[in-house]
Amino acid sequence: MRASLSVYDAVFEATRHLAEAGIAQPRIDARVLVEHVLGVGERHLEFGQREDLRQLVQRRAAREPLAHITGHREFWSLTFAVNRHTLVPRPDSETLIEAALAWPALGRAAVLDLGSGSGCLLAAVLSERPEWWGLGLDIDAAALSVAGYNLDALGLGTRSCLVRGDWTDCLTGSFDVVLCNPPYIAEKEWPDLDPEVATFEPRIALAGGTDGLACYRRIAPRLGDLMSMRGAAFLEVGAGQATHVAELLGHHGLGVVEIKEDLAGIPRCVVARRWNRRG
Ligand SMILES: C[S@@+](CC[C@H](N)C(=O)[O-])C[C@H]1O[C@@H](n2cnc3c(N)ncnc32)[C@H](O)[C@@H]1O
Structure with missing residues (x-):
């Protein structure tokens, strides 16, 4: 075996291995893995790097998500650390960020991110609005520590705090922007999930009960109490769920003002506000 291997040959070999394992975009993943083992400016893989690459390709061939292997994922052009305790941020969720940033000017605003995971939603809006601050809440302590790392790394630690909680149970306050991407x-959808998701991503970040709507049923009754009159809630929904979630919110004093589609044309973000002033 040659001691060093060119980047071209390394990508070629890794692509072949990943294609044989049935990975959908083997060349893209191969390039990412090769870049991951290379140092800055390096164009050849030395012996040790070849062995590192071989192990990474094996993990990917076993369907471990690329983001878990590299330890990070881009979202809203920001880099987030991720691990097996956090959902890998999805491009679909950028629909919530677009909707929240398009909401009529709020000036100083308080943001609540329910089920914050890696902290990607909270960090994305705070990165765009220097006058906003935010609270991220998650039930999973390990996910919260990843979110804390990310917010600090992005320079947003002083405008954010994190709390462990079971949805809205321990919350009071009045928030202008509520972001929520619940499980x-x-x-019935479990058998159809990719192995990357079903085997490696945290079940607590995915499982929405029998019909997928269990978390919305938990969250909806208290959402209005936690929202200011000028603000809005931006809830991510799965394909086919938007009208059910809109109806549910309607039963709890919230009016749906918009349902925004993602880039694939799937209704992805339900935007709701309070109907009436209380008392
Ligand atoms: C779909 S993930 C969303 C993560 C992140 N906001 C994102 O968009 O990538 C749902 C998150 O909700 C959290 N979660 C699940 N059940 C919860 C509960 N009862 N209370 C608070 N958070 C919960 C999970 O730990 C997970 O981080």
Whole structure:
């Protein structure tokens, strides 16, 4: 075996291995893995790097998500650390960020991110609005520590805080922007999930009960109490769930003002506000 291998040959070999394992975009993943083992400016893989690459390709061939292997994922052009305790941020969720940033000017605003995971939603809006601050909440302590790392790394630690909680149970306050991407996979959808998701991503970040709507049912009754009159809630929904979630919110004093589609044309973000002033 040659001691060093060119980047071209390394990508070629890794692509072949990943294609044989049935990975959908083997060349893209191969390039990412090769870049991951290379130092800055390096164009050849030395012996040790070849062995590192071989192990990474094996993990990817076993369907471990690329983001878990590299330890990071881009979202809203920001880099987020991720691990097996956090959902890998999805491009679809940028629909919530676009909707929240398009909401009529709020000036100083308080943001609540329910089910914050890696902290990607909270960090994305705070990065765009220097006058906003935010609270991220998650039930998973390990996910919260990843979110804390990310917010600090992005220079947003002083405008954010994190709390462990079970949805809205321990919350009071009045928030202008409520972001929430809850678990929404229905039980019957599990057999159709990619192995990357079903085997490696945290079940607590995915499972939405029998019909996928269990978390919305938990969250909806208290959402209005936690929202200011000028603000809005931006809830991510799965394919086919938007009208059910809109109806549910309507039963709890919230009016749906918009349902925004993602880039694939799937209704992805339900935007709701309070109907009436209380008392
Ligand atoms: C779909 S992930 C979203 C993560 C992140 N906001 C994102 O968009 O990538 C749902 C998150 O909700 C959290 N979660 C699940 N059940 C919860 C509960 N009862 N209370 C608070 N958070 C919960 C999970 O730990 C997970 O981080």
